[in-house]
Amino acid sequence: MRGLRKKAVALAAAAALVMTSLVGCAGSVDNSEVVATVGESEITAGVANFYIRFQQASMEGYYMSYLGEDMWTQEVSDGVTYEDNMKDSVMESLQQFYILRDHMEEYNVSLTDEEKASIEEAAKAFDEANTDNAKKKVSGDKAIVQEVLELMTISEKMYDAMIADVDTEVSDEEAAQKAMQYVLFATSTTEEDGSTTEMSEEEIATVKANAEDCLAKAKENGNLEAYATEAGLEAKKQTFDAESTSLAEEVIKAADALGEGEFAEVIETDSGYYVVQLTSLLDREATDTKKESIVKERQNDKYQEIFDAWKEATEITVHEKVWKKISLQGLGVTAKTVEEADESEDTTDVNEDTASETEDTASETEDTASETEDTASETEDTNAEK
DSSP: HHHHHHHHHHHHHHHHEEEEEEEEOOOOOTTEEEEETTEEEEEEHHHHHHHHHHHHHHHHHHHHHHHOTTTTGGGTTTTHHHHHHHHHHHHHHHHHHHHHHGGGGGOOOOOHHHHHHHHHHHHHHHHSSSOOOHHHTTOOOOOHHHHHHHHHHHHHHHHHHHHHTSOOOOOOOOOOOOOEEEEEEEEEEOOOSSSSOOHEEEEEEEEHHHHHHHHHHHHHHOEEEEEEEEOOOOOOEEEEOOOSSOHHHHHHHHHHTTOTTTBOOOOOOOOOOOOEEEEEEEOOOOOOOHHHHHHHHHHHHHHHHHHHHHHHHHHEEEHHHTTOOOOOOOOEEEEEEHHHHHHOOOOOOOTTTEEEEHHHHHHSSSOOOOOOOOOOOOOOOOEOOO
């Protein structure tokens, strides 16, 4: 089950993770300050800070090697930085957690004694695995860690409950995926620097003639892949339906009109000429995968419909002056599991006067988010009524 798997991952992550590197000199967050109110609930700075750090370590681990240490100041889109994008995502997730918690009774959702015990054990393990200074920087008090894990667990259980009555039956006809083989005769060349150069009209004419020759000989053989192998060409396989965008629209349309085993006439596209053979009117594996995708889409649509109505009816206020104090630019976070930390040298020395801090902690979860502390300017509180 989706929920059980995710909850196990979250709890295991919190129990095993160790903050091994805190780089920066940002100050600590006042955990009692209120970042936002969601209905009657208050999201404290402590909860927001720990949740975003929990995600930040994972994000920096994935992307910092590509984007550099200033990744959070770089723009994702015009005027929107990675930090802006991450904080928006985190705030949405936090609001979602509390809205779902407020509606638990409607779906008879509660935490079992076993779940409560597991959460408490995970929070205790995190508390014991990390230094006081590291926990202070990421608001990793045991009570805060426990609250975040409870919210995450409730969120997963609510999702499962909200989609429980979704129809999971999908017919072959609705999900049908066909299969083709194709050879592309490109009309451009790719240079070493990644740039492309279009061929001359004469060269393109030659390419088209080669494609037509390939089609004629593949028809004689009866199997495009077999002929391509003999001729030293590359035949690729692709599953699809009429709505697929995996290949050029012209290719999908032509292939979709074929009977099993039939060849299309040479297809001209912006990228070159395609020789195509339909190999199956119903690819079993691809069709079953499509069925899963359709069911998941139904479930997500049902969940979103219910949640959006709840959110619309909930008064939400974000206290921007408090939220701004948590900045991803103020503190970089690196995390390892307890086992990884044990294998490496001790990195718990902290020097807050320089740009280098090393601590124990960790982070690993399936949601997206990240956060740090701020030395930023203050602005007026903004209210968003949903």
